[in-house]
Amino acid sequence: MTVNRRDTILMALASAGATLTAMTAAAQPAATPTRSRWGKTVEGQRRADLGNGTYLNPVLAGDRPDPNILKDGDDYYAAFSSFLYYPGVPIWHSRDLVNWTPLTAALKTPIGNVWALDIAKHDGRYFIYIPVLDDNDPGRALKTFVIHAPSMKGPWSEPIDMHLDGHIDPGHAFGEDGKRYLFFNGGSRVQLSDDGLSAVGKPDHVYGGWPIPQDWVIEGFALEGPKLTRRGEYFYMFSGQGGTAGPPTSHMVVVARSRSIHGPWENCPHNPIVRTVSRDEPWWSRGHATAIEGPDGQWWMVYHGYENGLRTLGRQMLLEPFEWTADGWPRASGGDLSRPLRKPGNAVGAHGQPLSGFGPDAIGKKLTFWAPRPGYLDRARIAGNALTLTGQGTGPADASPLLFVAGDRSYDIRVEVELQGAAQAGLLLFYNEKLFCGLGVGTEKLHAWRIGQEERWPAGAPIDTRRLFLRLVNDEEVVTFYHSRDGRTWTKERSVEVAGYNHNVADGFLSLRPGLYATEGGTAVFRNLTYRALEGVSDAVRP
Incomplete structure (x- = not known):
């Protein structure tokens, strides 16, 4: 639109x-x-x-x-x-x-x-x-x-x-x-x-x-x-x-x-x-x-x-x-x-939901597809706290990524990605098909995305593995992406300022949501999704 x-x-x-x-x-x-x-x-x-x-x-x-x-x-x-x-x-x-x-x-x-x-x-x-x-x-x-x-x-x-x-x-x-x-x-x-x-x-x-x-x-x-x-x-x-x-x-x-x-x-x-x-x-x-x-x-x-x-x-x-x-x-x-x-009254009850992990009811309650095609629910399978996502499209824009709502000013998200077949898969902050940023794992290199386009200067780093840990830290709209082979020692890939990824710039009444994507040519298995809210920069820079 x-x-x-x-x-x-x-x-x-x-x-x-x-x-x-x-x-x-x-x-x-x-x-x-x-x-x-x-x-x-x-x-x-x-x-x-x-x-x-x-x-x-x-x-x-x-x-x-x-x-x-x-x-x-x-x-x-x-x-x-x-x-x-x-x-x-x-x-x-x-x-x-x-x-x-x-x-x-x-x-x-x-x-x-x-x-x-x-x-x-x-x-x-x-x-x-x-x-x-x-x-x-x-x-x-x-x-x-x-x-x-x-x-x-x-x-x-x-x-x-x-x-x-x-x-x-x-x-x-x-x-x-x-x-x-x-x-x-x-x-x-x-x-x-x-x-x-x-x-x-x-x-x-x-x-x-x-x-x-x-x-x-x-x-x-x-x-x-x-x-x-x-x-x-x-x-x-x-x-x-x-x-x-x-x-x-x-x-x-x-x-x-x-x-x-x-x-x-x-x-x-x-x-x-x-x-x-x-x-x-x-x-x-x-x-x-x-x-x-x-x-x-x-x-x-x-x-x-x-x-x-x-x-x-x-x-x-x-x-x-x-x-x-x-x-x-x-x-x-x-x-x-x-x-x-x-407060209205004195009742105290549960609030919110965990954003970490892949529970059996995650699709719908937590994770939603962006602009999906008919039959979209068949693309995702959750078992053993792992998400297997069938690829679609050539990049995040047409991959119908799975997204969730984050309500904190700053947060740290980590996930393990394993490729099966020729798919590309990764971790995103997604506003719409024209405005997103993220880091993806490909067959030979990392794919870095900013303002809805793949970055070429510098291009993503070469890799020789099909299994990698990805991480993003959003510190009040300044986002840094990392990758790791073991989920403990992190290599910084790049940082992006995302304050302009909003309705007044891009229309649509939407929000900037974290999410996962996989492109056509295979599937991706996502494991160990973790979400942690942060108080500010001092926490955000910690590994």
Whole structure:
């Protein structure tokens, strides 16, 4: 997808919508965070829960774009945009909105570029509404699919084409009339059939958004991400505006309410209730919020944002409390999120997942293929904590690498690679098929990659082995690659600066993800994958 194509689509969608005293002291202990103030979980990965009744954002580190939350009794489920990563639509579970663990990936069949989606429950069944950009069908570039299941664990149905074209960011709601509805970007809405699997009639335009002041520095109007909740006599619509990336001050959360699902919608006098107002804040481009009641009865917003100066990590999941004012409007109370906040409730649970090793359920829960072809799951076989990957393509760009999300500012990754046949295989940091860096083992030499191209000056070092250990150290976007014959004594190959490997440069809304690749001509066996989070340079330079 090119920048021009993406801009054309979003400008057209945005134009449809354009036709028309924060509380902090009680919520924030007076502590100044540093990079080491997060809690720690497996492998030193950062954890929001500080173990003393407070948490420090992000609640789910790494690329968790467009979070959508479903409260189901005492359980909370989160799902995210999955773009061209498959298995897609990752689902995570929590009991306290702070500690999260992966549950499954709901979408196995590649159907295109999956954007911001929505989870719903009705009559004991679960639904996920999925907008897709399909560049292979220019006549219907934007489509809406739905999948359903008896449990959030699945099994999930095959995707059903709802023939709702030209819309993104669905938000499910039940009206006072007992009917089901989907709201979309640009302020449109359509009624659903009672089974939730098709539309009744055509979408109507029902909301024009909040008028953004002309002198604000934003990416665009971009009314999107409507998430609806009902409280008392009102329906509340939480929407994103301003653009999801671009300048740090672009994205925001706006709220409108109505006594009827059919409108009219009145804008909140406190709009925007969330916005990054300065590039000096710790979180940029904050928006796309779901309002959710916590286990303690307090209300919270879950939304995404970029970490200041670390766009390569993608949009991370943030949690902020809000209050309902006397006149029935939401007012955010978390401030700029630079300090710990009090947790919702007292529960403490597991968080995250190990990134080391190859467990039997690694594909989907941890590892995902980039832009895979049909039958892609047959390429990977895991046995005895080793991954055998059948090669594809001529290099990382068309090899459909296996990738995972890393949420730490700095980390050390090591893996053993053994070639079988004429394949090339290696260790990557991958943004998309045009922007990646890495180190690969070939039949006669190492292959070094930078800015999506193989380096020739200098070329990769000659080798006389088909089994080698590879390592990368990412020290806050300065990456160094190493190789070793025994996994103990390391030879530095080269270093790369990767701060520009992000959406504002390359488009696509993606993140820079570690991963593994193998090219056609054979297979590669990966063993002893290890991940370790680092605190900074002093740790990063240690062998």
